[in-house]
Amino acid sequence: MLDFVQQLVSGVALGCVYGLIALGFVLVYKATEVVNFAQGDLMMLGGFFAFTFIGMMGLNYWIGFAGAVAAMALFGMLAERVVVRPILGYPQFSIIMATIGLGYFLRSVSGMIWGTDDFKIDTPFSQGVLRIGSLVLAHDKLSVIAATVILCTLLYLFFNKTTLGTAMRASSENMLAAYYMGIPVKRVVSIVWAISAAVATCAGVLLAPITFIHSNVGLVLGLKAFPAAVLGGFGSIPGAVVGGVLIGVIESMAGFYLAEGWKDVAPYIVLLAVLLLKPEGLFGLHVRKKV
Amino acid sequence: MRFLFKTDYEDDIRLFPHSGYVVSYGLLLAVLLIAPYVLSSYLMSQLVFVCIYATVGVALLILTGFTGQASLGHAAFLAIGAYTAAYLQKYNVPFPVYFLAAGALTGLIGALVGFPALRLQGIYLVIATISFAFIVEEILARWESVTNGNEGMRIKALSLLGVTVSRDSPTFYFLCLAVLVLTIVGTLNLLRSPTGRAFVAIRDSETAARSMGVNVALYKVKSFAISAAITGFAGVLFAHKLSFISPEMFTLQLSIEFIIVILIGGTFSLNGAVLGAIFIVMIDPFLTYLKDDMPGIIAGIAATFGAGTQGAANVQSKVAAFASLNGLKGAIYGIIIVLFVLFEPLGLYGRWLKIKLFFQLFPLYKRATFKRQKIYVKSERNR
Numbered sequence: 001m002l003d004f005v006q007q008l009v010s011g012v013a014l015g016c017v018y019g020l021i022a023l024g025f026v027l028v029y030k031a032t033e034v035v036n037f038a039q040g041d042l043m044m045l046g047g048f049f050a051f052t053f054i055g056m057m058g059l060n061y062w063i064g065f066a067g068a069v070a071a072m073a074l075f076g077m078l079a080e081r082v083v084v085r086p087i088l089g090y091p092q093f094s095i096i097m098a099t100i101g102l103g104y105f106l107r108s109v110s111g112m113i114w115g116t117d118d119f120k121i122d123t124p125f126s127q128g129v130l131r132i133g134s135l136v137l138a139h140d141k142l143s144v145i146a147a148t149v150i151l152c153t154l155l156y157l158f159f160n161k162t163t164l165g166t167a168m169r170a171s172s173e174n175m176l177a178a179y180y181m182g183i184p185v186k187r188v189v190s191i192v193w194a195i196s197a198a199v200a201t202c203a204g205v206l207l208a209p210i211t212f213i214h215s216n217v218g219l220v221l222g223l224k225a226f227p228a229a230v231l232g233g234f235g236s237i238p239g240a241v242v243g244g245v246l247i248g249v250i251e252s253m254a255g256f257y258l259a260e261g262w263k264d265v266a267p268y269i270v271l272l273a274v275l276l277l278k279p280e281g282l283f284g285l286h287v288r289k290k291v
Numbered sequence: 292m293r294f295l296f297k298t299d300y301e302d303d304i305r306l307f308p309h310s311g312y313v314v315s316y317g318l319l320l321a322v323l324l325i326a327p328y329v330l331s332s333y334l335m336s337q338l339v340f341v342c343i344y345a346t347v348g349v350a351l352l353i354l355t356g357f358t359g360q361a362s363l364g365h366a367a368f369l370a371i372g373a374y375t376a377a378y379l380q381k382y383n384v385p386f387p388v389y390f391l392a393a394g395a396l397t398g399l400i401g402a403l404v405g406f407p408a409l410r411l412q413g414i415y416l417v418i419a420t421i422s423f424a425f426i427v428e429e430i431l432a433r434w435e436s437v438t439n440g441n442e443g444m445r446i447k448a449l450s451l452l453g454v455t456v457s458r459d460s461p462t463f464y465f466l467c468l469a470v471l472v473l474t475i476v477g478t479l480n481l482l483r484s485p486t487g488r489a490f491v492a493i494r495d496s497e498t499a500a501r502s503m504g505v506n507v508a509l510y511k512v513k514s515f516a517i518s519a520a521i522t523g524f525a526g527v528l529f530a531h532k533l534s535f536i537s538p539e540m541f542t543l544q545l546s547i548e549f550i551i552v553i554l555i556g557g558t559f560s561l562n563g564a565v566l567g568a569i570f571i572v573m574i575d576p577f578l579t580y581l582k583d584d585m586p587g588i589i590a591g592i593a594a595t596f597g598a599g600t601q602g603a604a605n606v607q608s609k610v611a612a613f614a615s616l617n618g619l620k621g622a623i624y625g626i627i628i629v630l631f632v633l634f635e636p637l638g639l640y641g642r643w644l645k646i647k648l649f650f651q652l653f654p655l656y657k658r659a660t661f662k663r664q665k666i667y668v669k670s671e672r673n674r
Contacts, residue, residue, distance in 0.1 A: 035414045086633050090663075092413045093361050097554055098632040100547060105625030108618035215618075223425075223543070226418050234414070261433040268422035275419050276407050 005135055007256045008249060013141035015248020016148035017210075020203035021225035022232065022240035023155065024196040030159070030235045031168040031192040034084060034095045038103035039200055040222015041110075042079075046072045046201025047213040048110055051119045061124055065205055069198045076197025077190050088189065089175065103219070111215040118212040121205065140209040147206055151199060152241045159237060168192055224251075227271035233281025242282065246270075304483035306476075323468060327461035333576075335464060339532055340572045341565075342467035343525050348552040348564030349474050350521035355550075356558045357482065358514040359494030360408065363546045364420030367427035368519045370541035371397045372526020377444040377536060378437055386449045394523045401519020405512035424546055431538040443537030446530050458532050467528050474521055475561050481517070490514055551624065555631055557638025566639040578620055586610040636663070 024039045036042075049071050053064035083102050087094050123140065130137045159165035171178040171185045179185045204213070211217055228247045232239025247267045255263035274281065297303050307313050327335055347365060354360050372393040379389035404423055411419050431438045438444065448457050456462045481487045489510045492500035501507050530536050548571055556567025590607035594600065613619075635642055641661075649656045 035417075083629055083633070090636075093355075094632050094636060096361070096414065096417060097550065098629050100550075101625045101628030101632065103625070104621050104628065108621030108625065111618040112616050112622070223421070226421070230415065230418055261429055265426050265429040268425045271422050272407065272419060272426075275411060275415060279410055279415060 002134060003256070007252050009135070009137055010141060011249035011252030012245050013144050013210075013248070014252060015228070015245035016144045016241070017203055017207050017221065017244070018225045018228040018247050019148055019241035019244025020144075020151065020199060020206070021221055022228040022244050023152065023237065024200045024203070025225060025229045026232075026235060026237055026240040027155065027192055027196040027199065029229075030237070031172050032084075032088065032189050033092075033172055034088070035092065035099070035234075036196070037096055037099040037222070038079075038106060038218075039196070040218035040220070040225065041103040041106040042072065042076065042197050042218070043200040043204040043207075043221065044213065044215060044218030045075065045106055045110055045204075046197070047121075047204030047208055047217070048114050048119070049201070050205045050208065051114070051121055051213055054121050055119065061122075068205060069201045072197040072201040073194040076193040076195075079197070080190050080193035084193070085186065085189070103222075107215050107219065114215070116215060118214045119208075120212050121208040123205075123209050140206075144206045144210070147202060148241060148244075151202060152237060155195075155199070156237050164188070164191070224267060227267040227274075230271055231274050231281055233283040236281070236283035239281055239283030306479055306483070320472070324465075327464050332459060335461075336459065336532075337572050337576060339458075339464050339467050339528075341568045342464070342471045343529050343532065344549070344552055344571055345565045345568035346467075346471050346474050346525040346528075347522050347549050348556065348568050349471075349478055349561055350518045350525065351549050352553050352558070352561065352564050353478060353481070353490070353521070354514050354518035356553060357487065357494060358490040358511065360511060360514060361413070361417050362420040362518075363417050363543065363550060364404070364424035364427075365518075365522055365549045366541040366543070366545035367424040368397050368401060368522035369526040369529060369545070370427060370431060370536075370538070371400055372523030373530035373536050373541075374431060374438055374444070374526075375523070376527040376530050377446050380446060386451050390524065390527050393527045394520045397523025397526065398516045398520030401522075402512050402516035404519070405515030408515065409508050409511055421543065421546075424541075424543060428538055428541060431541070438538070441538060443535055446534050446536065448534075449531050458534055463531070467532075470524060470528060471565075474524075475565075478561060486510065486513065551628060553638075554628065555638055557640035559637070560640045562643075563638045563640035570639070574620065574623065578623075581619075582611070637661075 021039055021043055024042065025036060028034055028036045028039075046068055050064055050068035053059045053067045054061055057064075059067065079102060083098050084095065087098060123143075129139060130142060159169065167178070167183045167188050168191075170181070171183055171188050175185055178188075207213075207217075207221075211221070224247065225244065228244035229240055230243070231246055232241070232243030247270070250266050250270055251263055254266035258266070295302075295308055307316075326338060330338070347369060350368075351362065351365055354362055375393040375396050376389050379392060384392075404420070408416055408419060432441050434440075435442075448455050449463075450456065451462075451466075454462075456466070482491070489500065489505045492503065492505055493507055493510055493514075497507055533540070552567035552571050553564055554567070555570050556563030556565065586607045589610050590603040593606040594603040631638065637644070645661055648660065
């Protein structure tokens with residue numbers, strides 16, 4: 001029983017990371033119908049920025065964190081301006097390929113700049129543990145869970161309660177109509193990318209004590225975040241987090257109870273099953289076309 | 292320039308639109324046939340890889356380019372073909388039999404993947420094919436009684452009609468070339484058949500195709516099966532060329548390389564698939580060239596322009612350091628993909644068409660002929 005709870009909690013913590021990356025996918029998808037295959041790499045880059053600020057320049061953790069988030073938000077805008085804006089509105093496939101190319105580029109260039117070693121950031125959470133009875137919970141995992149809940153709530157409120165959030169949803173439904181209604185579509189898309197890169201950075205920094213930072217971490221985790229986003233229904237913010245948590249729990253349970261090898265494929269088997277049975281996901285909008 | 296006046300349907304679906312095609316492709320084939328007696332063994336080896344990649348590129352083109360079903364899982368089909376060959380070869384099955392068996396099995400699995408894919412579109416299909424590829428990769432690593440797990444499998448040289456054909460011999464190259472040519476001719480014929488027209492109709496508009504009486508589900512599955520089967524054939528050749536296969540060769544990276552093949556070549560033309568294959572295979576020799584010869588050449592140029600011996604040596608070491616950077620290949624891939632998507636969505640073949648049109652229309656050529664129109668989309672979610 002204790003094993004089960006322990007696995008459950010570490011699964012939830014891992015799942016929250018997937019959820020955070022999936023949040024980035026969902027934000028961009030929700031606002032622009034673009035699927036950003038480089039999201040995991042943005043996370044990796046955010047981790048490296050934080051490492052540079054905290055580990056190499058010796059800044060305070062929180063200042064370094066904020067610096068990395070700000071730098072990545074700018075970088076997200078830049079990436080949107082250079083890679084995505086010229087092809088916004090073209091078939092999905094072009095944009096998928098462009099973001100895959102961006103991911104390749106970021107991975108290799110960060111490998112060139114920071115080398116291929118594993119890096120680690122000392123965080124205020126990396127030491128302590130919380131004991132409830134005989135259950136041991138590491139602070140870094142709890143911090144991931146807490147941060148996910150906070151970020152998710154903020155983003156949910158942002159999308160549903162603010163004018164900017166409404167503008168984003170409108171421009172995703174129909175870009176031209178949104179433009180005619182006076183929404184600055186280009187600026188909206190730019191802001192979405194900034195937010196999504198910032199969220200990815202949060203994931204990268206929170207993850208640093210758990211999986212370390214190296215140039216391929218984004219690829220591995222980014223591909224795990226896809227099942228999370230699909231499971232929750234691409235385009236639903238609570239869905240991304242719930243999907244992430246489910247995937248994390250499934251993965252850690254499969255790693256613990258099933259034979260070796262199941263751990264890595266279990267998320268994808270679940271993903272295929274979900275796509276087959278309920279392609280719109282758990283929280284996705286089921287739209288029926290009327291003729 | 293030559294104007295083609297088409298007066299009936301037969302003119303429209305002719306395999307060779309005019310005699311110029313016969314002459315130019317005949318010449319190309321002749322050059323390819325004498326190539327092994329002229330080129331170095333290294334270049335021949337690259338040429339074999341070009342043939343294999345081009346075959347997979349054509350297969351992917353049928354699925355992605357003509358039916359409009361994106362797939363990032365073709366490395367898995369290649370792996371299934373390669374492993375079927377390796378497994379059957381252990382039991383002394385003759386080459387023609389396991390060659391066909393690999394194609395048949397891969398085609399069957401492709402059809403099985405096609406069924407779930409019927410309900411999926413766009414991004415969901417991409418993700419589903421990625422997960423399929425991951426699952427296959429994991430199965431190859433774990434099913435040790437058949438695949439030998441992560442140890443990998445050795446493949447003996449193939450024997451055809453009692454003659455052993457080593458992987459570096461001209462005969463093996465001719466075999467690969469024959470498979471490629473047959474695939475291309477077969478695909479051209481497929482495209483002018485009702486099936487191929489149905490594929491293109493599905494790509495252009497599924498709704499329109501359905502209302503014209505095309506059985507969309509059937510043709511989508513067909514497209515998956517044909518594409519997978521051709522990839523399976525290529526897999527057998529791939530396994531023989533490498534003579535050793537292991538699960539970590541058939542990763543997402545390879546699937547992406549196949550997509551790059553058709554993306555760079557041009558997602559609508561068979562010529563493009565071959566051009567793209569040449570491009571992908573030649574990146575490695577190009578990087579070697581960059582590493583070995585380029586620094587010297589640039590230093591030589593610097594020396595001629597009065598940089599002095601010290602300066603030239605300086606330049607040489609800097610260029611060499613740049614060329615041997617870790618992960619330069621990935622960066623080049625990334626930049627090239629982005630540049631092609633942004634500036635040349637029709638690919639290398641599209642560029643060729645543009646150049647050709649420029650000379651055909653010489654004084655009257657307008658730059659805006661190929662200008663992309665700005666598109667605004669409605670949400671795909673409501674489609």
